[in-house]
Amino acid sequence: MDETNPLLPDTTLERVREIEDARDDVVEFDSSGDAENPLEWAPAYKWTIVGLLAFMAFTVTFTCISVVPIATRITTDLGDPRKASSVLLVTIWELGEAAGPLLIGPLSELFGRYPVMNAANIGFIGATVLAALCQKAPLFIAARALTGLVVATNVLNPAIVGDMFITEQHGSAMSLVQLAPITGGAIGPLISGAMAETIGWRSVVWLSVGLACICELFLLTCFRETYKVPILRRKAARLRKETGDKALRTAFDLIGEEQGTRKLWVAMTRPVVVFIDSFVLQLISLFGAMTFSYFYVFSTTYPDILMQTYNLTSAQTGLSFIPLTGGSIVGTLVCNSVLDRIYIMLRDANNGVGRPEYRLPVVIVGAFALPLSFTIYGWVPELGLPLWVMLTISGIFGFAMNFAFMPVFTYVVDAFGLYSASAITALIVTRCVAATFFPLAAVSLIKQLGSGFGCSVLGAIGLAFAPIPVLIYFFGPAWRQHSRYTKGGSA
Incomplete structure (x- = not known):
């Protein structure tokens, strides 16, 4: 599947092109120029739309991290x-985000x-209002899970960018969209404290x-439909009305693809099928789940350490998240370079x-650096080291996390090539479930x-997972041959 059209199998896309080339009654975009394309x-x-997507990504991350x-x-x-309740209040968001991609993408x-x-x-607005009004902790936690469930930016932002830009321009557009969550992650704790x-x-919460x-x-x-299928169907309906030619259809209407709930079910279950079929995806998802869980363990223990050991106020604690974000930004820039x-x-x-x-290779470096930095993070307050040491190790942790x-x-x-959308969905779902409960x-x-x-115990567990990218580096090419969905696979 193509990342920009994640639910259309490659055979369907090929058939669409064949029909568009062979028939005169098929409605498509005018190759000489079409304002609807x-x-x-x-x-x-x-x-402007990219800026709106970035603003939405900022809002989502701000809402998630500000608490x-x-x-x-x-x-x-x-x-x-x-303490378990405050931890669940933070992590339950990920449980909602584990389910959201399975539904939001197919519906789009x-x-x-x-x-x-x-x-x-x-x-998202309704669930956040519910959180702002609730009077009991369980209801607030449930509202947070619901808020995570209806987050659409992770799934639809890349697809919308793909709808509007040619492949060579995807990188610059997505860079702006991806920068917004990092900014929201820095500003959220600062303002909330x-x-x-x-x-x-x-x-x-009301600010969110x-x-x-x-x-x-x-x-x-300001936003307009970007996905070509509904745009062409509306164009076909308009042309049928204007010309009286009832035979006008889109190629998507003519190939007889599955409709309604059946198509939705196939699309929702495809990530599961790809995950079960690929041993490599299972391994890398397990590693990714463990790695991502470290972020939430850090995030839920860091404020208590700062307040109880270093006697910081809520506002000062919010400021102390800046080194973490700074390390993440530096890690992102170095990684990309x-x-x-x-x-x-x-x-x-x-x-x-x-x-x-x-x-x-970059992942391998991070796989060993992350649990080591997390272990050091635990010993800094235990040994009564100065606050600047804690802030420094938080920046190193953010750097290693991105690596x-x-x-x-x-x-x-x-x-995974054509099936990368389903594989990434499986990866996201796995990491979200682990980040909720671990x-x-x-x-x-x-x-x-x-x-x-x-x-130290948690760092040792992380080190036990660190060899996974090493094993995939050496044996992945052979293991991928056993899957129908990886490049170079058997089918």
């Missing part, structure tokens, strides 16, 4: 002072990007509601034959053993 929209408008430094205060105010293929994006954002101290934590409402206003007034260079170097050394596994996880997506895209056990372990020994 998203690829031919004015650049200024397309970049991190104040989670304990929220659950305590709502009558549940248990059936009904178009515009109605699904608007419906999801309205649901200060607001919680002055006007209360509910004001933080306001940002989401602004997004929805722009979605309703060396990833292709390493690939080219290894490809040239292999007589010009590239392999997806050549994306993994260990970001190139995994590139590897999956390269290895931190609960991890935080309990740290509480029992102390931050030093607790983080």
Whole structure:
């Protein structure tokens, strides 16, 4: 499957092209220029939409991360002072995001990007309002899960960029969209800590509601449908009315593809099929799930360490997330600068034959650096080291986190080719489920053993997973031959 059309099998796309070339009664975009074709929209408008997508991505990340430094205060105010509740308040978002991609993507293929994006954002607003109004911790946690469920940006932003831009322009557009969540992750804790101290934590949630409402206003007034299937169907309906030619159809209407709930079910289950079929995907998903879980273990323990060990206020704790974000940004920039260079170097050394596994050396470095930095993070407060040491190790942790996880997506895209959308969905679902529940056990372990020994145990577990990218680097080319869905597979 193509990333820009993630639910259309490659055979369907080929058949569409055949029909468009062979029949005169098929409605398609005018090759000499068509104002309805998203690829031919004015650049200024397309970049306006990219800006809107970035703003939405910022809002989603702000809403997700802003509660991190104040989670304990929220659950305590709502009558549940248990640490497990504050951890679940943060991580339950990921459980919702585990289910969302399985539904949002297929629905956008059936009904178009515009109605699904608007419906999801309205649901996001409603769930966030519910969180702002609730009086009990369990209801707040449930509202957070629902909010994660209706997040559409992860699934639809890349697809919308693919609808509007040619392949050579995807990188620059997605770079802007991907920068927004990093910014939201830095600003969220900073603002929430200060607001919680002055006007209360509910004001933080209401701020998220306001940002989401602004997004929805722009979605309703500025955003247009970008997916070619509903655009062409509307064009065909208009031409039938104008010309009286009832035979006019789109190629998608003529190939007799599955419709309705059957198509939706096939699309939702395809990631599961690809996951079960590929041992490589199972291994890399397991590694990715463990790696991503470290972020939530860190995020749910970091505020308590800063407040209890270093006696920081909520506002100061929010400021202390800046080194983490700074490390993540530096890690992203370094990763992007060396990833292709390493690939080219290894490809040239292999007589010009590239392999997806050549994306993994960076991951291997991060796989060992991440658990080691997390172990050091646990011993800093245990040994009573100064605050600047804690802030420094948080930046190193953010750097290692990006090294260990970001190139995994590139590897999956390269290895699975036409089926990369389903493979990435399986990867996301796996990591989200792990990030929801693993931190609960991890935080309990740290509480029992102390931050030093607790983080050492978790670091040892991470080191046990670190050889996975090493094994895939050496044996992945052979293992991929046993899957029907990986490049170079048996089918």
